[in-house]
Amino acid sequence: xxKDSNQYIYLYSIALVVAVAAVLSVVxxxxxxxxxxxxxxxxxxSILLSVHKAAxxxxxxxxxxxxxxxxxxxxxxxxxxxxxxxxQEGDAFAVNLEEEAAKPAASRKLPVFICSDDDSTLKxxxxxxxxxxxxxxxxxxxxxxxxxxxxxxVFDHQGETPGLGAEISTPEFQRQFAGKQIFDATPMFTSxxxxxxxxxxxxPHEVDAISGxxxxxxxxxxxxxxNLSAYxxxxxxxxxxxxxxxxxxxxxxxxxxEEEERALLQAKQDEAARIARWAAAASAAQALxxxxxxxxxxxxxxxKPVEQAENL
Amino acid sequence: xxxxxxxxxxxxxxxxxxxxxxxxxxxxxxGVCSALAVTVxxxxxxxxxxxxxxxxxxxxxxxxLLRSTIPNRIRIIVQLVIVSLMVILVDQxxxxxxxxxxxxxxVFVGLIITxxxxxxRIEAFALGNKPWPSLIDGIGNGLGxxxxxxxxxxxxxLLGSGTLWGYRVIPSSFYxxxxxxxxxxxxxxxxxxxxxxxGIIIWVQRSRSKNPAKR
Numbered sequence: 001x002x003k004d005s006n007q008y009i010y011l012y013s014i015a016l017v018v019a020v021a022a023v024l025s026v027v028x029x030x031x032x033x034x035x036x037x038x039x040x041x042x043x044x045x046s047i048l049l050s051v052h053k054a055a056x057x058x059x060x061x062x063x064x065x066x067x068x069x070x071x072x073x074x075x076x077x078x079x080x081x082x083x084x085x086x087x088q089e090g091d092a093f094a095v096n097l098e099e100e101a102a103k104p105a106a107s108r109k110l111p112v113f114i115c116s117d118d119d120s121t122l123k124x125x126x127x128x129x130x131x132x133x134x135x136x137x138x139x140x141x142x143x144x145x146x147x148x149x150x151x152x153x154v155f156d157h158q159g160e161t162p163g164l165g166a167e168i169s170t171p172e173f174q175r176q177f178a179g180k181q182i183f184d185a186t187p188m189f190t191s192x193x194x195x196x197x198x199x200x201x202x203x204p205h206e207v208d209a210i211s212g213x214x215x216x217x218x219x220x221x222x223x224x225x226x227n228l229s230a231y232x233x234x235x236x237x238x239x240x241x242x243x244x245x246x247x248x249x250x251x252x253x254x255x256x257x258e259e260e261e262r263a264l265l266q267a268k269q270d271e272a273a274r275i276a277r278w279a280a281a282a283s284a285a286q287a288l289x290x291x292x293x294x295x296x297x298x299x300x301x302x303x304k305p306v307e308q309a310e311n312l
Numbered sequence: 313x314x315x316x317x318x319x320x321x322x323x324x325x326x327x328x329x330x331x332x333x334x335x336x337x338x339x340x341x342x343g344v345c346s347a348l349a350v351t352v353x354x355x356x357x358x359x360x361x362x363x364x365x366x367x368x369x370x371x372x373x374x375x376x377l378l379r380s381t382i383p384n385r386i387r388i389i390v391q392l393v394i395v396s397l398m399v400i401l402v403d404q405x406x407x408x409x410x411x412x413x414x415x416x417x418x419v420f421v422g423l424i425i426t427x428x429x430x431x432x433r434i435e436a437f438a439l440g441n442k443p444w445p446s447l448i449d450g451i452g453n454g455l456g457x458x459x460x461x462x463x464x465x466x467x468x469x470l471l472g473s474g475t476l477w478g479y480r481v482i483p484s485s486f487y488x489x490x491x492x493x494x495x496x497x498x499x500x501x502x503x504x505x506x507x508x509x510x511g512i513i514i515w516v517q518r519s520r521s522k523n524p525a526k527r
Contacts, residue, residue, distance in 0.1 A: 012390075013389070020394075024400060024401075027401060027404055034409065134419075163473055164501055
């Protein structure tokens with residue numbers, strides 16, 4: 001067949017495209033389970049990293065297995081929060097934040113993961129997602145059970161500039177967040193701001209931005225504000241419950257203290273009465289003794305001033 | 313037809329020439345965009361070099377096998393289809409078995425398609441030569457490209473971040489923030505400095521090897 005005839009060109013291109021498409025679909029189907037597993041393991045790893053777990057992953061024989069084990073050990077529960085702050089059962093792990101962001105705010109599902117730490121305190125992990133300079137950025141924020149103090153964060157990105165915006169995924173940047181507060185003393189919601197100008201120690205609501213990564217830093221700040229503020233009713237509710245519990249504990253403590261005080265007072269009064277009784281009895285006995293047998297050796301001291309006075 | 317040994321002098325020359333005298337980046341000035349984009353740090357630069365080498369080598373090989381059947385009028389499109397196939401395969405395999413590397417390269421894997429070196433070598437070499445020399449030529453050019461990437465990214469990571477392959481080289485006590493006298497050069501991280509560095513490499517090579525472009 002003539003290589004330059006239209007017929008040959010048509011046939012050739014059809015055959016080529018069909019062959020290439022067949023190869024690609026076979027490969028994509030074969031590799032899909034591996035790829036999905038990778039994505040799932042990575043998500044679990046991010047959640048664990050936000051609560052400072054899964055550190056030994058590099059030493060582990062099988063990374064995936066190590067992550068699964070740690071996840072099963074520490075992440076003991078999860079629930080989905082409505083925009084009004086009510087918690088409901090559901091598979092928080094399956095919630096796709098990208099899809100949720102497209103929904104109206106009132107019908108969004110807000111996932112929360114609960115981590116039971118080694119010292120039996122609870123940490124709450126909130127997933128966040130936003131936009132950097134070139135594409136999406138996302139992460140996980142772990143909060144202490146006061147729902148204000150940040151325990152740890154982890155951020156990642158799709159294609160931020162290496163060395164600039166991409167620095168948000170480094171431990172050096174993320175370490176700054178630990179201990180920061182998302183509520184001030186009022187308590188008003190402040191989120192955490194990403195600011196220029198170095199050292200932010202002693203400033204509880206700010207972290208240092210990345211030089212040369214201004215737009216990514218701003219995107220990160222907006223991501224935290226947007227995502228965390230959606231949880232505000234939930235945080236308030238939890239804090240109220242925590243506060244009620246705290247007050248209950250304080251009240252109980254106070255009652256206990258008062259009772260102890262009362263008991264102590266009672267005991268003191270009893271003691272005083274006993275001493276008074278004893279003193280009265282003793283002085284009565286003394287008076288009796290003086291009258292009958294004169295001064296006993298123990299009473300010489302007491303009677304001395306009287307004798308001295310008499311000698312003068 | 314006489315049989316040529318796999319590593320004949322001629323074939324070895326195909327492998328070594330692109331490393332020096334006919335380097336695709338410095339002499340042919342191809343593939344510059346990606347050389348600017350992925351050279352901020354050493355690690356992604358090396359991963360990118362490996363990925364590009366694999367794509368050039370395998371697609372040159374396939375194109376060389378197909379070369380007698382391809383209709384001349386649609387040969388560029390056929391090249392594109394084959395190169396895209398290879399790029400998607402590399403991307404998929406990385407995602408399945410080297411997820412961390414694939415995350416680092418992110419969008420740049422997809423952009424291998426637009427790397428002029430790939431199409432350039434297919435058009436200039438693979439379409440006129442046998443599969444084995446084409447494969448070697450592809451590997452040689454991939455390595456020549458990778459060499460420049462590594463050179464540029466070493467400079468940029470060292471001067472821009474004070475690290476190499478993620479490990480700290482310049483001690484953190486040298487920095488002004490910690491009471492020292494040194495500060496990272498912010499300009500090196502940005503693309504213009506990559507272009508300047510590349511220009512310096514091209515200048516050095518050309519002044520040493522008597523203008524290979526005119527040869």
